[in-house]
Amino acid sequence: MKANSYEIVKTYMGRIPYDSDLLEQINSFCIENNIKCGMANIIGAVKQAKIGYYSQYKQSYKTLEGENLTGGLEIVSCTGNISIKDSKSFAHLHIILSNSEGIAFGGHLMPGTIVYAGEFIIQEFKGPDLVRSIDETTKLPLWTL
Amino acid sequence: MKANSYEIVKTYMGRIPYDSDLLEQINSFCIENNIKCGMANIIGAVKQAKIGYYSQYKQSYKTLEGENLTGGLEIVSCTGNISIKDSKSFAHLHIILSNSEGIAFGGHLMPGTIVYAGEFIIQEFKGPDLVRSIDETTKLPLWTL
Amino acid sequence: MKANSYEIVKTYMGRIPYDSDLLEQINSFCIENNIKCGMANIIGAVKQAKIGYYSQYKQSYKTLEGENLTGGLEIVSCTGNISIKDSKSFAHLHIILSNSEGIAFGGHLMPGTIVYAGEFIIQEFKGPDLVRSIDETTKLPLWTL
Numbered sequence: 001m002k003a004n005s006y007e008i009v010k011t012y013m014g015r016i017p018y019d020s021d022l023l024e025q026i027n028s029f030c031i032e033n034n035i036k037c038g039m040a041n042i043i044g045a046v047k048q049a050k051i052g053y054y055s056q057y058k059q060s061y062k063t064l065e066g067e068n069l070t071g072g073l074e075i076v077s078c079t080g081n082i083s084i085k086d087s088k089s090f091a092h093l094h095i096i097l098s099n100s101e102g103i104a105f106g107g108h109l110m111p112g113t114i115v116y117a118g119e120f121i122i123q124e125f126k127g128p129d130l131v132r133s134i135d136e137t138t139k140l141p142l143w144t145l
Numbered sequence: 146m147k148a149n150s151y152e153i154v155k156t157y158m159g160r161i162p163y164d165s166d167l168l169e170q171i172n173s174f175c176i177e178n179n180i181k182c183g184m185a186n187i188i189g190a191v192k193q194a195k196i197g198y199y200s201q202y203k204q205s206y207k208t209l210e211g212e213n214l215t216g217g218l219e220i221v222s223c224t225g226n227i228s229i230k231d232s233k234s235f236a237h238l239h240i241i242l243s244n245s246e247g248i249a250f251g252g253h254l255m256p257g258t259i260v261y262a263g264e265f266i267i268q269e270f271k272g273p274d275l276v277r278s279i280d281e282t283t284k285l286p287l288w289t290l
Numbered sequence: 291m292k293a294n295s296y297e298i299v300k301t302y303m304g305r306i307p308y309d310s311d312l313l314e315q316i317n318s319f320c321i322e323n324n325i326k327c328g329m330a331n332i333i334g335a336v337k338q339a340k341i342g343y344y345s346q347y348k349q350s351y352k353t354l355e356g357e358n359l360t361g362g363l364e365i366v367s368c369t370g371n372i373s374i375k376d377s378k379s380f381a382h383l384h385i386i387l388s389n390s391e392g393i394a395f396g397g398h399l400m401p402g403t404i405v406y407a408g409e410f411i412i413q414e415f416k417g418p419d420l421v422r423s424i425d426e427t428t429k430l431p432l433w434t435l
Contacts, residue, residue, distance in 0.1 A: 006300070012149070012151070014288070015290055025146050028146070041184065043224065043238075051392060053392065054364065064391070076222070076241050077222045077251075079224070079333065081333070092333065094333045096367060098251035098252050100198045100207060101198075102214070102251060102252050104249040104396075106249075107366065107388050108364060120148075135407070140407050157293040157296070158296060158371065160433050160435055162291065188371070188382065190344055217344070220384070221384040242396075246343075247395040262430050266371060267293075
């Protein structure tokens with residue numbers, strides 16, 4: 001298993017605005033604060049969500065939205081990493097949402113997930129850049145290590 | 146997006162007693178150890194759970210318990226933050242539980258979730274206090290930043 | 291609540307190979323890098339999963355696999371801790387997977403969960419060893435503190 005080693009520089013803790021796009025907010029924050037590498041954790045609630053499932057057969061993302069992902073949901077987990085894609089800071093986040101019955105839905109966080117209330121923790125790491133490029137086997141943008 | 150910046154002071158790793166209340170244990174630990182700001186991660190199992198769903202329409206919590214949340218469940222994720230509410234250390238945690246068929250249920254962790262076995266990691270942050278007060282838009286106790 | 295206190299030594303961020311066993315990879319990495327204590331977070335996707343549910347009545351693990359856990363799933367959360375068991379570094383991880391409809395399944399990560407793409411963050415802690423031995427009440431390998 002290939003890995004880089006990092007030191008934690010700084011930990012940010014803050015609030016994601018009401019009615020904003022969750023993924024866009026995290027990406028913008030990382031770009032503005034020059035966070036090239038790190039870890040993110042978010043809890044809160046969304047008005048609606050848009051998430052992806054990667055079909056390993058078609059090697060493309062299926063988008064899930066509507067029905068199960070509207071009407072207000074808790075963000076019960078939203079976790080992932082920050083690295084470099086297309087020369088920019090890029091957050092790769094997976095999210096789990098729960099509805100009024102507690103039923104949980106999860107997937108790859110996509111733009112279109114609208115925040116009701118959001119609390120994030122981002123840890124910034126110092127060390128070698130991790131850069132994404134298309135992996136031949138999976139056709140996913142993975143790290144070259 | 147508004148945020149404060151922190152340094153990690155200390156990381157605690159330990160065990161939550163059998164038959165204790167998960168949320169109360171975490172809150173007591175933070176108060177006893179004077180942890181005013183931080184991050185928590187817990188895995189383990191519960192005898193039964195009590196979780197909340199925040200209705201964005203009614204702007205109040207609906208409590209979920211019984212049926213799906215008894216009979217022994219895995220804590221597959223329990224994550225969140227520590228900050229100040231009512232002048233005390235306060236853990237805001239979201240939890241995901243899974244049953245004997247692997248089905249996942251999630252929500253806002255409430256008192257009444259009884260530990261079977263629990264392992265926690267709490268990271269304590271040093272920096273500006275984050276204080277909760279009622280947010281006008283959502284009626285939730287959010288951070289003033 | 292009993293706990294030890296730690297400092298973060300190092301943070302590793304890396305990739306889990308295609309077609310490898312998720313749990314075995316994390317355990318091997320910890321052993322090779324002499325990580326005796328720490329925290330792990332993984333996102334990605336698996337070809338198939340094998341997870342456990344601990345029956346509190348029978349005090350034994352039920353294994354879940356097949357049907358709901360094949361056909362390609364997102365790793366929407368995989369989190370836990372690293373400590374010592376049988377004199378070796380040992381990762382205790384709980385995982386949540388989601389399928390093509392976004393439905394989430396969770397449990398205790400077992401060998402037999404095969405990676406499609408995996409991105410991990412492991413934080414290494416410095417401090418007292420945490421050692422697992424069988425707990426009388428639960429019959430689980432818990433920390434002696």
